[in-house]
Amino acid sequence: MSQGIVIQGLHKRFDDNVVLDGIDLRIERGExxxxxxxSGQGKSVLLKLLVGLxxxxxGSIVVDGQEVTRMRRExxxxxxRRFSMVFQGGALFDSMTILENVGLGLQEHTKxxxxxxxxxxxxxxxxxxxxxxxxxxPSALSGGMRKRASLARAIVTxxxxxxxxxxxxxxxxxxxxxxxxxxxxxxxxxxxTSLVVTHDMTSAFTxxxxxxxxxxxxxxxxxxADEARSSTDGPIRQFIDGNSEGSLECN
Amino acid sequence: MWILFExxxxxxxxxxxxxxxxxxLLARIVRAFVALPKSIHLVLHQMRIIGNGSIxxxxxxxxxxxxxxxxxxxxxxxxxxPIRFLGTVVAKSVLLELGPVLTALVVGARVGASIAAxxxxxxxxxxxxxLEMMAIDPTRYxxxxxxVAACIMLPVLTIFSNAIAIGGGFFVAVFTLDVTSKTFxxxxxxxxxxxxxxxxxxxxxxxxxxxALSGCVxxxxxxxxxxxxxEAAMRAVVMSSLLVLVTDYVLAAVIFQVLFG
Numbered sequence: 001m002s003q004g005i006v007i008q009g010l011h012k013r014f015d016d017n018v019v020l021d022g023i024d025l026r027i028e029r030g031e032x033x034x035x036x037x038x039s040g041q042g043k044s045v046l047l048k049l050l051v052g053l054x055x056x057x058x059g060s061i062v063v064d065g066q067e068v069t070r071m072r073r074e075x076x077x078x079x080x081r082r083f084s085m086v087f088q089g090g091a092l093f094d095s096m097t098i099l100e101n102v103g104l105g106l107q108e109h110t111k112x113x114x115x116x117x118x119x120x121x122x123x124x125x126x127x128x129x130x131x132x133x134x135x136x137x138p139s140a141l142s143g144g145m146r147k148r149a150s151l152a153r154a155i156v157t158x159x160x161x162x163x164x165x166x167x168x169x170x171x172x173x174x175x176x177x178x179x180x181x182x183x184x185x186x187x188x189x190x191x192x193t194s195l196v197v198t199h200d201m202t203s204a205f206t207x208x209x210x211x212x213x214x215x216x217x218x219x220x221x222x223x224x225a226d227e228a229r230s231s232t233d234g235p236i237r238q239f240i241d242g243n244s245e246g247s248l249e250c251n
Numbered sequence: 252m253w254i255l256f257e258x259x260x261x262x263x264x265x266x267x268x269x270x271x272x273x274x275x276l277l278a279r280i281v282r283a284f285v286a287l288p289k290s291i292h293l294v295l296h297q298m299r300i301i302g303n304g305s306i307x308x309x310x311x312x313x314x315x316x317x318x319x320x321x322x323x324x325x326x327x328x329x330x331x332x333p334i335r336f337l338g339t340v341v342a343k344s345v346l347l348e349l350g351p352v353l354t355a356l357v358v359g360a361r362v363g364a365s366i367a368a369x370x371x372x373x374x375x376x377x378x379x380x381x382l383e384m385m386a387i388d389p390t391r392y393x394x395x396x397x398x399v400a401a402c403i404m405l406p407v408l409t410i411f412s413n414a415i416a417i418g419g420g421f422f423v424a425v426f427t428l429d430v431t432s433k434t435f436x437x438x439x440x441x442x443x444x445x446x447x448x449x450x451x452x453x454x455x456x457x458x459x460x461x462x463a464l465s466g467c468v469x470x471x472x473x474x475x476x477x478x479x480x481x482e483a484a485m486r487a488v489v490m491s492s493l494l495v496l497v498t499d500y501v502l503a504a505v506i507f508q509v510l511f512g
Contacts, residue, residue, distance in 0.1 A: 077386040091381035
């Protein structure tokens with residue numbers, strides 16, 4: 001059984017808008033992959049297709065040898081228990097305290113005692129350097145703290161894969177750097193495979209080993225961080241430089 | 252002219268889509284019932300929100316419903332029907348129709364909008380996606396507790412409404428219409444059938460299901476930020492109100508012509 005994620009000929013459209021037009025991608029286990037692209041190029045859609053939150057129009061997604069696109073609901077739930085996702089806005093449950101948010105996955109899927117769940121949730125919060133916020137509601141936290149709480153919720157269930165959807169969007173540069181370093185540290189410590197969707201190049205170079213650039217529904221660059229950094233022309237150079245003139249046209 | 256037909260067609264298709272979604276959600280809720288024991292704490296929480304939170308609204312509505320029903324009946328009885336039937340008519344109309352339907356309409360507006368807005372906000376802020384990512388079925392975690400709680404609390408609120416409405420009618424009859432308390436009380440007992448009460452409660456249970464389903468369906472399918480959430484809440488109230496009235500007719504025919512006929 002092949003490990004990692006293999007995507008072949010993946011298509012997705014919303015009405016007349018073709019978002020993914022037959023992309024092929026291979027992500028090895030333990031890899032830190034960054035998916036780059038301008039807004040609206042299907043980066044977040046790709047993440048949601050990976051775990052069956054959206055249905056692909058055509059193509060294949062194989063995770064650790066299992067075909068995702070043909071999975072039934074129950075099989076998808078089994079698969080998702082090996083994944084976690086940090087959403088763009090955090091997606092913390094606003095009617096629950098931070099501790100309840102972080103502990104929910106354990107409460108639903110394990111037979112651990114309430115005390116043990118609490119201990120593990122507090123430990124996960126400490127790992128992302130959040131202390132004394134467990135009893136607070138998400139609305140009482142700053143954007144950076146919400147992102148970190150979301151990160152704690154993602155790691156507490158010890159997943160094999162963590163998907164990050166624009167983890168630093170809307171944060172100031174200092175907080176962004178703290179989040180990036182935290183992601184990198186967690187990836188190294190926990191040995192998870194991570195997919196980070198971003199258009200923030202500082203974030204990309206901090207957290208990523210390999211880069212994939214999406215444009216017009218296709219993969220237009222794939223390579224290591226060093227290859228991306230040393231490229232002198234082409235779409236990846238244009239994207240790194242943030243140049244509006246080139247093959248990556250502004251919509 | 253064509254635009255009118257197009258709009259009518261689109262509206263008709265939209266209604267069919269909504270009803271289809273209600274059917275699909277109901278089927279999923281029924282399938283999720285096996286996991287009800289796991290969600291008991293959520294059901295109790297929703298029962299508190301739906302039940303306790305609606306009491307003041309139902310109280311005020313019911314007092315005035317009973318009072319108005321009594322005044323109207325008294326006015327129509329003059330010179331035609333003996334006044335001893337006043338309590339009978341008030342009790343029958345409250346138990347069979349006014350109690351269940353008005354409770355469903357006011358609770359539907361409050362609870363249906365609240366469910367749609369809460370779930371709609373969860374949808375547009377990706378909280379429902381987050382639940383899915385955590386392998387937690389949103390139907391089991393969000394819809395089932397609201398459905399069960401509404402099905403339990405609507406009959407409870409209807410019993411409360413019936414008592415308050417009849418009390419309101421009694422108060423108005425005795426203190427403003429010069430009807431003696433004995434005349435009104437004898438009228439209440441005269442021709443009282445237990446099945447009238449049960450019929451109203453069966454209606455209330457169905458209305459509870461309608462309110463929860465309308466709120467959940469529109470909440471789950473909310474799109475596009477604050478405006479989308481607002482529209483979901485509005486559509487949930489419209490749908491639950493219309494379905495309550497249509498279902499009231501169907502249930503009246505089924506319960507009182509077939510079941511108790």
